Amino acid sequence: MIEIFDNIRKIYHFSPPCEELADYIEFFSESSTEATLAHIGRDHFTVKMFPSWTPTFWFNLGAPYHLTMGDQQYLIQPGEDVLIIRDSTVERFNQPADHIFSIKFFPGGLEAIFGIDQSKMKDQLIPLQQVLPVRLLQQLRQLHGFEDRMYHLQDYFLAQFHRKKQRDHYIRFVKDTMACYGAGGLQYNVNELSARLFTSSRTINRYFHQVVGIGPKHYFSIVRARTALTAYIAGRKTFSPTDFGYYDMSHFYKEMQQFTGRRLPAPKP
Helix, strand or coil: CEECCECHHHHEEEECCCHHHCCCEEEEEEECHHHHHHHCCCCCEEEEECCCCCCEEEEECCCCEEEEECCEEEEECCCCCEEECCCCCEEEEECCCCCEEEEEECCCHHHHHHCCCHHHCCCCCEEHHHCCCHHHHHHHHHCCCHHHHHHHHHHHHHHHHHHHHHHHHHHHHHHHHHHHHHHCCCCCCHHHHHHHCCCCHHHHHHHHHHHCCCCHHHHHHHHHHHHHHHHHHHCCCCCCHHHHCCCCHHHHHHHHHHHHCCCCCCCCC
C-alpha cells in the first residue's frame, strides 16, 4: 500500500484531536485487526509513506515490525515506541499481528506542546521515552481500546500545552522586566518596576523565582554590579558610581568587595 495512491486509512481507527489541540495534532489512529482482515486478509504487506515533515509517534502494542527510513532499516521490537519526523520516505513492513497506535502532529506541533525543536531531529529514529515519561508509556499499555488511549494521551498533551503556555508567559514577562530595568539606567527598584509594568511587586517576585531561580532584587543587584564593575575596569578615571545607582565611591567599593570577594584596585593618578 502506498499513501496518496492507496487509501491506507481504511485499515485503521482514526480520530481528530480536541479543538484546543487541532492546530498541532492532525489525528490519533490505531490499527484495526478487523479492518485489516477485511481489506488485506492475512498476508504480509507494506505501507509506504512519502516525506511530510510531520512528527509522528508510533506506539508498538503488538508484534515486531521492520521499518525503512531512507536507506536505513530498523527492527522495532514489542513495547518499543518511536518518534520519527517523516523527513524521508518511510516504509513499514506489516504482519497480521501488528498493533500500532499512532499520533501524527503538524509541523511545529512538538514545539507548541513540548517545547521540542523538530528541526534538530531529522534523519533520526528517536525512542519515545526520550519525549514522554516511562510511566505514561506503561499506563498506555494497561488501557483497553483506542478511545481510552487517545483520551489519556490527549489529557497529558493538554496539561503540557497549558504548562508551556504559562511558562512562555513567565519568560516573556521576566524579559520585559529586565528590559525595563535596563532602560531605567539600572536605577528602578522592584516597586518602581511594578508600577511601570502595571503589575504588583509580588507578581514580579513570583515570576523571577519561577524563571531565574532568585528574586528580582537579588538578580538586579548582580546585573548592576557586573555592569558597573565592567565600566569601572574599562575607565577608572571617568567612572561615576552614581551613574549606576551607588551613592558614592565608598558605597561602590563596598558593594564590589562583597560581589567579587576582593578589593578593587584604586584609580591610577
